[in-house]
Amino acid sequence: MSKIKRLFSNYIFLRVIRAILTVFIVATLTFFIVRLMPGNPIEIYIGQLMSQYGMSFQDAKNQAAALFSIDLDAPLSKQYIIYMRNLLRGDFGVSFLSQGTPVSLMISAYLPWTIFSVGISILISFTLGITLGMISAYKRGSIFDHIMSTIAAILSAIPNYLIGILLLIIIGVQLGLIPVSAMRGTVSPGVKPGFNWIFIKDIFSHALLPIMTYVVSTIGGWTLSMKSSTLNTLGEDYVTVAKARGLPESRITFAYVGRNALLPLFTSLTMQMGFLMGGSALIESIFVYKGIGWALGASIAQRDYPVMQAVFLIITIAVIVANFIADLLYSKLDPRIKIGGE
Amino acid sequence: MKKVILTLLSLLLVVSLVSSAIAGGQFNGAWPYTPPPVGHFNSYATNAITLGMYWDLIEQPLAMYLWASGKWMPLLATKWSLNRKTNTFRVYLRKGVKWQDGKTFTAKDVVTTFYLGYLYNWAIWRYIDKVTAVDDYTVDFHMAVVCAPMVLERYVLRTQIRSDAVYGKYASQVIALLNQGKKSDSDEMKKLRAEFDQFRPDKMVGTGPFILDPKNLTESEITLTKFDGYWDAEKIQFDKIKVYNGETPVVTPLVMAKEVDYATHGFPPATEKQYIQMGIRIIRPPIYSGPAIYFNHNIYPFNLKEVRQAIAYAIKKEENAFVSLGDSAKRQIYMTGLSDNLVPQWLSEAVRKRLNKYDYNPDLAAKILTGLGFKKGADGIWVTDKGTKMEYELLVPAEYADWAAAAENAAEQLTKFGIKTTVRGITYAQHPTEVRAGRFQMAIAGWGSAHPHAHFSYYTDLVTYNYPSGLGPGMNFPLTQTTKSVGKVDLDKLITQSAEGYDVLQQKKIVEKLALAFNELLPIVPLWERYGNNPALDGVRVTNWPKEGDPIYKNSPYADNFVTIMILNGTLKPVTK
Numbered sequence: 001m002s003k004i005k006r007l008f009s010n011y012i013f014l015r016v017i018r019a020i021l022t023v024f025i026v027a028t029l030t031f032f033i034v035r036l037m038p039g040n041p042i043e044i045y046i047g048q049l050m051s052q053y054g055m056s057f058q059d060a061k062n063q064a065a066a067l068f069s070i071d072l073d074a075p076l077s078k079q080y081i082i083y084m085r086n087l088l089r090g091d092f093g094v095s096f097l098s099q100g101t102p103v104s105l106m107i108s109a110y111l112p113w114t115i116f117s118v119g120i121s122i123l124i125s126f127t128l129g130i131t132l133g134m135i136s137a138y139k140r141g142s143i144f145d146h147i148m149s150t151i152a153a154i155l156s157a158i159p160n161y162l163i164g165i166l167l168l169i170i171i172g173v174q175l176g177l178i179p180v181s182a183m184r185g186t187v188s189p190g191v192k193p194g195f196n197w198i199f200i201k202d203i204f205s206h207a208l209l210p211i212m213t214y215v216v217s218t219i220g221g222w223t224l225s226m227k228s229s230t231l232n233t234l235g236e237d238y239v240t241v242a243k244a245r246g247l248p249e250s251r252i253t254f255a256y257v258g259r260n261a262l263l264p265l266f267t268s269l270t271m272q273m274g275f276l277m278g279g280s281a282l283i284e285s286i287f288v289y290k291g292i293g294w295a296l297g298a299s300i301a302q303r304d305y306p307v308m309q310a311v312f313l314i315i316t317i318a319v320i321v322a323n324f325i326a327d328l329l330y331s332k333l334d335p336r337i338k339i340g341g342e
Numbered sequence: 343m344k345k346v347i348l349t350l351l352s353l354l355l356v357v358s359l360v361s362s363a364i365a366g367g368q369f370n371g372a373w374p375y376t377p378p379p380v381g382h383f384n385s386y387a388t389n390a391i392t393l394g395m396y397w398d399l400i401e402q403p404l405a406m407y408l409w410a411s412g413k414w415m416p417l418l419a420t421k422w423s424l425n426r427k428t429n430t431f432r433v434y435l436r437k438g439v440k441w442q443d444g445k446t447f448t449a450k451d452v453v454t455t456f457y458l459g460y461l462y463n464w465a466i467w468r469y470i471d472k473v474t475a476v477d478d479y480t481v482d483f484h485m486a487v488v489c490a491p492m493v494l495e496r497y498v499l500r501t502q503i504r505s506d507a508v509y510g511k512y513a514s515q516v517i518a519l520l521n522q523g524k525k526s527d528s529d530e531m532k533k534l535r536a537e538f539d540q541f542r543p544d545k546m547v548g549t550g551p552f553i554l555d556p557k558n559l560t561e562s563e564i565t566l567t568k569f570d571g572y573w574d575a576e577k578i579q580f581d582k583i584k585v586y587n588g589e590t591p592v593v594t595p596l597v598m599a600k601e602v603d604y605a606t607h608g609f610p611p612a613t614e615k616q617y618i619q620m621g622i623r624i625i626r627p628p629i630y631s632g633p634a635i636y637f638n639h640n641i642y643p644f645n646l647k648e649v650r651q652a653i654a655y656a657i658k659k660e661e662n663a664f665v666s667l668g669d670s671a672k673r674q675i676y677m678t679g680l681s682d683n684l685v686p687q688w689l690s691e692a693v694r695k696r697l698n699k700y701d702y703n704p705d706l707a708a709k710i711l712t713g714l715g716f717k718k719g720a721d722g723i724w725v726t727d728k729g730t731k732m733e734y735e736l737l738v739p740a741e742y743a744d745w746a747a748a749a750e751n752a753a754e755q756l757t758k759f760g761i762k763t764t765v766r767g768i769t770y771a772q773h774p775t776e777v778r779a780g781r782f783q784m785a786i787a788g789w790g791s792a793h794p795h796a797h798f799s800y801y802t803d804l805v806t807y808n809y810p811s812g813l814g815p816g817m818n819f820p821l822t823q824t825t826k827s828v829g830k831v832d833l834d835k836l837i838t839q840s841a842e843g844y845d846v847l848q849q850k851k852i853v854e855k856l857a858l859a860f861n862e863l864l865p866i867v868p869l870w871e872r873y874g875n876n877p878a879l880d881g882v883r884v885t886n887w888p889k890e891g892d893p894i895y896k897n898s899p900y901a902d903n904f905v906t907i908m909i910l911n912g913t914l915k916p917v918t919k
Contacts, residue, residue, distance in 0.1 A: 039770075
């Protein structure tokens with residue numbers, strides 16, 4: 001017993017070390033890659049003022065003067081050491097483009113909204129997807145299966161931002177079923193955050209369109225994966241044996257087929273953690289939803305290096321932690337799999 | 343008795359309904375902004391929530407410019423004058439103006455505004471060395487370098503005035519450092535600037551007719567509410583201005599849903615067409631700039647003016663304009679590097695007659711090239727007298743849809759003529775860097791400037807992407823040239839001189855010289871001038887839009903927006919229901 005315990009501890013220890021190493025590598029790569037991107041915050045700002053507003057170079061340069069306090073000419077090695085030193089202290093630095101605004105403050109303002117909208121949509125999409133996928137598999141060859149599979153294939157092929165725009169234009173503008181302007185953003189003006197019905201109702205109404213978009217754009221993938229996985233499971237010997245033993249159909253469906261068919265999808269679900277933390281820059285921009293994806297999109301457009309680095313790092317950590325948790329949970333879901341390869 | 347009460351109640355109801363319809367007017371606009379915590383209310387620092395054209399309604403400037411008449415509309419200033427003996431520009435301020443926090447507007451606020459501008463190297467400080475409050479309502483700007491009155495006027499009058507109560511403590515530190523002889527590049531000044539960059543007032547306090555209350559701000563919209571203490575409050579017809587946040591793709595559905603009364607975003611021609619079909623009017627104000635073909639003059643034969651002229655003849659500029667931006671692009675008529683809208687103001691009739699319009703003439707273009715000893719090969723491509731094929735790359739910022747379309751069309755037309763041109767789109771972020779570094783053959787970049795003084799247009803045309811900018815060789819066009827039209831010229835010197843001194847007639851002569859030289863040399867080939875395609879919704883919330891052709895629409899929407907002016911002078915009115 002103590003041997004297994006020791007091994008278990010050792011395995012976790014190794015995984016933790018590996019995770020830290022991955023985070024370190026990603027942090028380093030991100031630091032250098034964002035600086036390799038064409039242009040810098042000052043050039044971009046001046047260029048935008050000139051091309052968009054017909055501003056003269058002198059005036060644009062003056063307007064961008066506030067940005068010149070950014071020391072982009074400091075040696076890269078020096079910038080890197082400062083960045084890593086701050087990172088070890090949990091300090092992501094301050095935004096280049098809004099001097100004095102800590103990146104951590106920005107993340108704490110944006111991230112909860114992404115977790116809220118994407119989290120709910122993953123939950124809905126996953127639940128609906130696996131249900132529909134299972135039904136399709138059970139009704140293989142039926143009209144329902146054909147229709148479902150076709151719809152799922154179409155939906156999974158359409159980019160989510162296109163679905164977002166279509167929802168907005170068709171439901172909001174053409175049909176006028178929803179108030180387009182009132183549903184933008186995360187919360188209505190004047191609604192104070194708190195655990196009360198007004199606030200909860202308000203944030204759900206604002207998140208409705210992003211959630212619908214995420215669900216519509218991902219449900220097809222879950223449905224098809226679950227259908228395929230269920231079909232494979234239905235052909236397994238233990239299902240035939242269960243049927244031969246005369247077990248109730250509901251028990252076979254949920255305990256034998258459903259549980260086993262779900263296992264491969266579980267890995268995909270954990271991978272969605274990155275999406276949960278990163279959101280979608282395009283969707284959040286379309287609906288003016290103050291999430292982390294929006295912040296990332298804006299920071300990339302403006303080359304706000306500290307914000308970009310922080311968001312990429314958070315996504316990486318989220319994926320690593322989710323995988324780690326998935327590994328641990330896998331053994332619980334499937335007793336055949338043992339931690340540490342035993 | 344019962345009847346009388348009922349009649350009175352009905353009257354009261356009617357009156358209240360009518361008055362609420364009039365007083366409750368709302369104007370809906372759109373402008374991109376960054377919400378807190380990145381966005382903030384320090385209107386000097388980047389990412390401040392200033393709302394572009396709506397800023398003038400919150401932190402009001404001293405005056406706004408009416409482009410068609412060349413006159414100013416006084417706001418916080420009542421009059422101004424230039425003392426040519428003492429080189430002083432004196433501004434008399436409006437009395438009785440209150441800040442939104444109840445304090446009185448005085449000369450101190452103006453002094454504070456400009457000294458904090460020194461911290462950010464505002465262009466005006468290239469000419470002035472001192473701003474002094476003569477008394478509570480008079481401010482003097484002393485010029486160390488004499489510049490054109492129009493240039494100085496614009497720098498002074500068009501600046502949004504900030505509250506001394508909010509910013510004064512930083513301005514006084516700037517003044518103290520200047521008194522100690524510390525300049526803007528001193529460590530002390532840099533330190534102060536870094537500190538001030540981080541200053542975050544909890545709200546924006548202005549003198550304008552609308553209040554930006556952070557409570558009415560979300561990431562999707564801001565509602566500005568009327569400031570009853572505004573000095574000209576009776577002219578303001580709207581109680582609220584709602585500004586939707588977002589760039590073009592985000593604002594488009596709102597315009598289509600008739601939720602936006604006016605927007606300045608650059609809408610694609612297809613979207614614009616849909617707006618028109620929906621009954622939304624499109625206003626096309628001049629932007630005073632547009633795209634041009636820039637040449638790398640280090641590359642033979644782009645250093646020959648005849649080749650550049652041939653290229654100008656080989657492109658049907660009307661077609662290029664239309665395919666790029668529909669009715670919101672107009673070919674350059676005078677080809678002077680100055681907006682055609684500014685030409686009557688700067689160039690005499692006699693000079694205008696001397697200008698070559700470079701109308702489409704491929705035969706003449708071919709004749710010019712043949713005259714240089716160039717020959718057309720069997721493959722239809724021109725070969726220079728040095729034996730090199732005329733095959734080039736045209737660099738364009740890929741994200742700018744209208745410029746990219748202009749590049750594609752120009753390349754197509756040039757290839758058809760026999761100058762094989764391939765478009766290479768690169769990210770807008772890298773494009774200026776490549777052009778400034780001279781890493782291009784031909785490139786699309788901007789010409790002109792939304793400034794009424796011609797100096798700024800010529801600076802953009804000849805300096806911004808050229809070696810005098812100090813940011814790289816750029817197109818490397820030598821600014822000392824010998825021309826047929828005006829003889830030997832130093833264009834760099836002429837550009838500087840065009841904004842110096844008080845003699846406006848002398849400046850016009852210099853600008854005429856620049857225009858003639860540009861027209862002959864064509865260092866760059868302007869393709870077209872951009873006009874806005876601003877949707878203006880009539881009759882839903884807002885009415886009384888002036889008819890097309892009204893002089894107010896000559897105002898640049900990004901420099902002195904005509905809607906802002908029409909809200910201030912009461913032209914635009916709410917719909918009464």
